[in-house]
Amino acid sequence: MVVNGPGPGSRHDVMVVGEYYFDLIFRGLPEVPKISADLWAEEFEWVPGAAYSTALAFARLGTSAGWWCQFGNDIFSRMILEEARRENIDDRLFIHLDRPLRRVSAAFSFVHDRGFISYAEEPDPLPTPEDLAWIRPRILLLQGLSLDAERRRLIEAARELGITVCSDCQHVDYRLSTPGMEEMLGLIDVFLPNASEAKALTGEEEVERALSSIARFCPTVVVKCGADGAIAFSKGRTTRVPALAVEVFDTTGAGDCFNAGFVHGLLTEPDIGGAIELGVICGSLAVTGYGGRNLPFKEDLTKYRRREAAI
Template identity: 70%
Template sequence: MINTTRSSYEVMVVGEYYFDLVFRGLPDIPRMGADLWAQEFDWVPGAAFSTALALTRLGTNAGWWCAFGNDIFSRMIMEEARKESIDDGLFIQLGKPWRRLSSAFSFTDDRGFISYSEDRDPSPTPADLERIRPNVLLLQGFSLDNERKALINAARNLGIRICSDCQHIDMDLSEPGLIEALRQIDVFLPNETEAKALTGETDVEIALGVLTRYCSTVVIKRGAEGVIASDNGRVYRLPALSVDVFDTTGAGDSFNAGFVHGLLHEPDFISALEVAVICGSLAVTGYGGRNLPYLSDLDRYRRRSAAD
């Protein structure tokens, strides 16, 4: 059953929650036969929770389409959402366990996951989208399934801007239907590894050029290197903030939220990128995005780099 306390949002985030167990200070990468002890541990709400949290802190009216069950992990994530004043109007309440867990082994330069997911979340329908009518549809992950195609087609017909993350899809541009799917998206937000894997290119700038043949706005997240993006043929680059990296879990989701907030509320494209870089950079300074900025924090972190 869906709680429909609101009928419209600036942003509709479609994405799953994850209950992230984060292990830091490991002496080595986990491997068979090794018993490793972490120096630090915490748990955080992950995946699209980070996106919803970042948008909420920035003051964007966002609804998060996400399924929750009657299990302890779902209940704890919903409790955290209430504490952070994340709107629950699009939460789907299921009367059964709906567990989503990830164990993250976190290092300063990267991280890995061991994950478990009960099942796929129920997708919003075109009728749901017509009822909600957000300005922006922000999709966690990239999919070629018929439900996602129908949702994107409905968004285009309603004049809703479509932004999609990539989320480690096991496909490249030779996959039937993938290029056509990219053409239906307004903004594509892969990270550098994903962009290279999709295009088969080893140079991120070449990968960017390939992707912009099919999507007019492509934003490639580069971690500590910042971002490279192309909007209607113009290329932009911004460095990441100089911060002490604590945990990179949730940085990409936080970046996405900052960028979408910027699209809605900033005067130009590079200003939107600035907000995205601020959110992504600050996310890595604590566990799983807990150090995300509020709207009042942005001005002291703003830093502009000339567009190419």
């Protein structure tokens, strides 16, 4: 696919729109948490999560990315901001509030998957079409999917400006039959659900069938399949890229890291297959440490390249 060059006065190649979460990660639990059971984890760590992982991946890959996110004066916001400064994450699109804005997730992490218990005091406001016109990125990366009018106006404004729109899914309760869903997918250039999200959205039990169903409405669909890598459909072609052979430590944040690697690839690779490969590299390496911290730097990518042919 073609990604437009920087527009007049462009301030970033990528604009990430998504909230931070302060992740508390518990590993080594004997079972999945349930009512009336006290469980003790063998290991624990806290890490900045959600869109922070995406912003961190862009910073390490050397991608010019601005992160649109609100922060409060609470301890969680302050600790996230401190980590962002330490990792040289671009802070020019940060919004600072003089009041608490707590967003916390407790993750129970297993090798095969993870679950969350989360709390957020309020959602972030989306940037306006005027904000988008001022920032003028080449790619707009949206953390999640919704069908509200405000998001639709933002996406329509991006299309009018020639900005490529990529959107994650993030376990929404929509179906393809939900009014407005097909139209929203038609406005998005690249849709990035994971396998369980794609199946839930379509009602299909197989990833390939879910991919085909979504691709009827969205020009490029990339499904993240965890240990099975990723599969995509674009311009009449299906492309598969397997995951790297790594030892899984924690899967928290892997999808957010995949998104960054993929979008970096859209800006730097000659075709979508290369972009998917970079997404898989970032997603695979992310699971080798807590919360996606084991992300590659740009100079690390070449040693993991192993391009697979499209089918």
